[in-house]
Amino acid sequence: xxxxxxxxxxxxxxxxxxxxxxxxxxxxxxxxxxxxxxxxxxxxxxxxxxxxxxxxxxxxxxxxxxxxxxxxxxxxxxxxxxxxxxxxxxxxxxxxxxxxxxxxxxxxxxxxxxxxxxxxxxxxxxxxxxxxxxxxxxxxxxxxxxxxxxxxxxxxxxxxxxxxxxxxxxxxxxxxxxxxxxxxxxxxxxxxxxxxxxxxxxxxxxxxxxxxxxxxxxxxxxxxxxxxxxxxxxxxxxxxxxxxxxxxxxxxxxxxxxxxxxxxxxxxxxxxxxxxxxxxxxxxxxxxxxxxxxxxxxxxxxxxxxxxxxxxxxxxxxxxxxxxxxxxxxxxxxxxxxxxxxxxxxxxxxxxxxxxxxxxxxx
Numbered sequence: 001x002x003x004x005x006x007x008x009x010x011x012x013x014x015x016x017x018x019x020x021x022x023x024x025x026x027x028x029x030x031x032x033x034x035x036x037x038x039x040x041x042x043x044x045x046x047x048x049x050x051x052x053x054x055x056x057x058x059x060x061x062x063x064x065x066x067x068x069x070x071x072x073x074x075x076x077x078x079x080x081x082x083x084x085x086x087x088x089x090x091x092x093x094x095x096x097x098x099x100x101x102x103x104x105x106x107x108x109x110x111x112x113x114x115x116x117x118x119x120x121x122x123x124x125x126x127x128x129x130x131x132x133x134x135x136x137x138x139x140x141x142x143x144x145x146x147x148x149x150x151x152x153x154x155x156x157x158x159x160x161x162x163x164x165x166x167x168x169x170x171x172x173x174x175x176x177x178x179x180x181x182x183x184x185x186x187x188x189x190x191x192x193x194x195x196x197x198x199x200x201x202x203x204x205x206x207x208x209x210x211x212x213x214x215x216x217x218x219x220x221x222x223x224x225x226x227x228x229x230x231x232x233x234x235x236x237x238x239x240x241x242x243x244x245x246x247x248x249x250x251x252x253x254x255x256x257x258x259x260x261x262x263x264x265x266x267x268x269x270x271x272x273x274x275x276x277x278x279x280x281x282x283x284x285x286x287x288x289x290x291x292x293x294x295x296x297x298x299x300x301x302x303x304x305x306x307x308x309x310x311x312x313x314x315x316x317x318x319x320x321x322x323x324x325x326x327x328x329x330x331x332x333x334x335x336x337x338x339x340x341x342x343x344x345x346x347x348x349x350x351x352x353x354x355x356x357x358x359x360x361x362x363x
Contacts, residue, residue: 048073058083062217064105065089067167072110072174086215088223090171094127103212107168108175122211126161126234128177139202139211142184143234145177146361150199151190159202160184161234164226168233180263180282180311181361185239201241235267238278238316248278249320250349251328252294252338254301255308262335263311269327275317281357284309289360293352294338301338312357314350321346 054076055063064086065075072090078097086105087094093111096104101120106113109127119136130148132138136155142148143161150156161184172179187199208227215221229236251266253259267277285305290298315324321340328337340346 050076054078055080055083055085062086062215062220064215064217064220066219066223067107067165067171070107077104084213084215086220086223088165088167088220090175096121105163105212108171108177110175110177124161124163124208124212126172126175126177128175132156141202141206141208141211143177143179143182144184145181147183147186147188149188149190153191154196154198156187156199157202158184158187158199159206160236160239162208162227162229162232162236164228164231164233165223172233178282178309179234179260180280182234182237182280183239184237185241201239204241230268235264235277235280237280238276243278243316244276245316245318245320247318247320247343247346248314248316248350249324249340249346250338250353251313251315251324251340252301252353253311253313254304254336255310256335258335259308259311262332262337263313265331266313266324266327269331270315270320270324273323273327275315275320275323278314278316279354280314281312281354282309283312283357283360285356289356293349293356295352297338301336304336312353314354 053070053073056076056078058080060082062084065088067088070087070089070091072092074092075087075094077085077094077099079099080102081100082102083099084103087107088105090108090110091106092109094106094109094113096113096115096118098116099118099121104121104123106123106125106127109125111127112129112131113125113127115121115132115135115138117134118132118138122139124141126143128145130142130144131151132149132153133151135150135153138153138155139157141159141161141163148158161182169179185201189198192198214225214227215223253263263280271277285293287298287302287305290302290305294301317323321343324339328339340349
């Protein structure tokens with residue numbers, strides 16, 4: 001079957017005026033249609049310039065991005081030396097390559113943070129996945145939802161993320177990260193060397209500002225930062241440090257409007273009394289999980305599981321169980337909370353819950 005092309009005829013002399021009128025009317029109609037045409041978000045999306053999301057080849061500079069300026073894009077930091085770099089926003093992924101003697105703050109990263117061929121850097125990082133390869137002497141205050149991995153790296157030191165500015169809590173949400181899921185001290189060394197330890201923990205007394213000072217540039221000073229441990233968005237946990245007592249206690253809050261606020265309030269109350277927060281976890285539970293973890297109390301809590309994830313806290317110290325029970329009855333009288341019944345059952349409660357949670361999160 002052949003194609004048919006309509007050939008445009010030359011208009012008769014008298015019809016030219018009529019044709020012009022028709023063209024004008026058609027043009028006007030087209031303009032009106034264009035004005036009425038729906039505007040789609042993909043038509044209006046600004047073109048992304050990779051240069052706006054890259055710091056490259058800098059020496060002895062202080063640079064950064066303010067809240068709202070990265071807005072979930074990928075970011076690249078490379079070939080920087082003696083620099084202070086601050087990303088006060090959430091992002092998709094960040095790679096840091098060939099950086100020497102830099103101080104780096106990275107706000108919540110939805111995916112991975114990957115350091116390659118870096119040395120003598122001090123960092124504060126919040127992310128879903130953390131990995132290093134061919135790095136030397138990095139000191140990192142970390143919040144990581146999954147097990148951090150180091151590969152062909154030496155002299156690595158880790159501490160718990162400790163930072164606050166007003167926009168940070170919402171940035172964690174935008175990046176899909178929970179402030180309660182932080183495995184900062186549970187490092188997996190992909191390339192261990194027999195008889196050597198490629199990583200360790202920073203001193204408990206480490207002060208964040210001594211490692212990554214507050215920004216000195218006028219633009220970045222606008223961010224209202226606090227490094228006070230009690231204001232940190234991420235609760236400061238002992239992680240894998242030696243426990244001070246053989247008595248721990250498990251407290252579990254169930255999903256509701258005030259779950260995060262209640263958990264933070266209990267942390268403040270208990271640490272204020274001298275108990276230590278060992279670890280925290282936010283995770284979804286099913287009825288069968290509740291039977292395994294809460295055992296004879298399970299039926300009381302199963303109806304609450306449908307509302308969303310639970311938040312669990314492990315406290316440590318002599319008298320932790322009694323201290324936790326009395327605090328919960330005084331401060332949270334109208335709230336259903338699971339709390340260990342006795343010192344004898346508490347260690348089993350902790351093991352049951354965190355074994356379940358680690359399996360759930362693929363740890």
